[in-house]
Amino acid sequence: MCTLGIAISRSGHMASPLENMHFPNGKFDDCYPRVIQYIRDNFVGLVVLGRPCFPSGDPSPMTETVLGFKAELEKRLSEAKLKIDIVLQDEQYSTLEAASLMHDENLSHKKQKPKIDQVAACVILERYLRKNGYDVW
Secondary structure, eight states: OEEEEEEEOSSSSOOEEEEEEEEOTTOOTTHHHHHHHHHHHTTOOEEEEEEOBOTTSOBOHHHHHHHHHHHHHHHHHHHTTOOOEEEEEEOTTHHHHHHHHHHHTTOOHHHHGGGHHHHHHHHHHHHHHHHTTOOOO
C-alpha cells in the first residue's frame, strides 16, 4: 500500500496538511480524480511533487514512479481543461524531518504514523517555497 500525503499553502508563508490518500502500489487511478478535485476546490495554481532520490542526488527506484504519476496527472489536468504546472522538489529526508517535527510536538509514534506523509508533504512544499524566494514561517 502506498500513501500520497497532501499539503497546501494558501499564503506562500506556510504549508498545511490536508490528508493522506492510500492506494495499492503503483495503482494511482483512484488518486487522480481526488487530486483534481482538490485542485478545483482549493484554487490551486501549482502542484509540487516530491522527487525521491539517493543522497547523491541520483534517481532512486521510486523516481520513475513519480515521473509516471506526474505525466499522467498532467494529461488528466489537460483533459479537465485545467492549466496547472507541476514541478518536482527534492524530498530527501522529508519523512525524517516530519517525524522530528512531530516528536518536538510530543506526539507519540502511534499518533505520528497516520499523519507522517501529510507532514512530509508540508516539509516538501515549504522547501519549494523557500527555494523560490517565499518567506516561510
